[in-house]
Amino acid sequence: MNAAIAKLARGLGDVVFPPECVHCHGLIPDDGAYRHLCAACARQLDFVQAPHCTTCGHPYYGEMAGERMCPHCEGLVPEFGEGRTAVLFKGPARSLVIELKYHRGLYALADMEAIFRRSPHLLEFARGSVLVPVPLHPRKLRERGYNQSALLAERLARAAGGGTRVESLLRRVLDTQTQTAFDRRTRQANLKNAFALARGAGLNPALHYILVDDVFTTGSTLNSCARSLRGAGCLNLDVVTFGHG
Numbered sequence: 001m002n003a004a005i006a007k008l009a010r011g012l013g014d015v016v017f018p019p020e021c022v023h024c025h026g027l028i029p030d031d032g033a034y035r036h037l038c039a040a041c042a043r044q045l046d047f048v049q050a051p052h053c054t055t056c057g058h059p060y061y062g063e064m065a066g067e068r069m070c071p072h073c074e075g076l077v078p079e080f081g082e083g084r085t086a087v088l089f090k091g092p093a094r095s096l097v098i099e100l101k102y103h104r105g106l107y108a109l110a111d112m113e114a115i116f117r118r119s120p121h122l123l124e125f126a127r128g129s130v131l132v133p134v135p136l137h138p139r140k141l142r143e144r145g146y147n148q149s150a151l152l153a154e155r156l157a158r159a160a161g162g163g164t165r166v167e168s169l170l171r172r173v174l175d176t177q178t179q180t181a182f183d184r185r186t187r188q189a190n191l192k193n194a195f196a197l198a199r200g201a202g203l204n205p206a207l208h209y210i211l212v213d214d215v216f217t218t219g220s221t222l223n224s225c226a227r228s229l230r231g232a233g234c235l236n237l238d239v240v241t242f243g244h245g
């Protein structure tokens with residue numbers, strides 16, 4: 001089957017064609033736990049469980065209890081309180097993110113929400129908060145047609161319930177993609193000022209805000225967003241990502 005037609009079929013529903021696994025491309029019987037991951041791939045999902053780093057959410061594996069340095073966020077001076085992530089960004093979780101971000105695979109959101117729903121620690125953490133998606137630059141938004149972090153935040157809000165809501169409080173003022181000519185250090189410095197409060201946005205310092213992004217990589221983008229929110233008077237600020245990689 002032509003890839004474009006397969007994608008269209010997945011998007012339209014599964015009446016005509018049985019859905020295909022986004023990771024291994026095998027067919028999925030309709031009684032599976034996920035709509036776009038087969039049972040074998042679903043078993044490869046690496047759900048984060050305690051103990052994990054409280055800054056970036058990466059799990060600690062068989063390491064000593066007590067004061068620990070997390071190799072996944074060392075060097076980051078967080079402008080936010082704590083961070084949580086649902087799964088490790090690899091294998092099938094990575095395939096879902098790639099479908100969503102680069103192949104217009106909005107249908108992947110259903111399984112990403114299902115993954116949130118199977119992450120009780122994350123739902124509890126987010127419940128009742130105001131979720132703030134990491135914004136895309138307007139140029140990028142026009143190109144992609146949607147902000148995947150905003151769509152993920154909506155799914156997370158729905159899964160967490162308890163008055164959790166999404167507010168797009170930030171805007172990206174610097175197009176970081178046009179920054180590739182600069183070296184890493186300059187890019188990092190520029191990223192510090194890449195975000196600003198959205199026009200007309202207001203914060204209530206009594207509320208719990210959580211920045212939402214698809215993947216935690218170095219944390220520098222989230223940190224830059226956090227700096228903007230802090231500057232606008234946000235006191236209680238954490239971060240959540242779908243994956244960590």
Ligand SMILES: [Zn+2]
Nearest residue numbers: 021024038041
């Ligand atoms: Zn599969």
Ligand SMILES: [Zn+2]
Nearest residue numbers: 053056070073
């Ligand atoms: Zn960490």
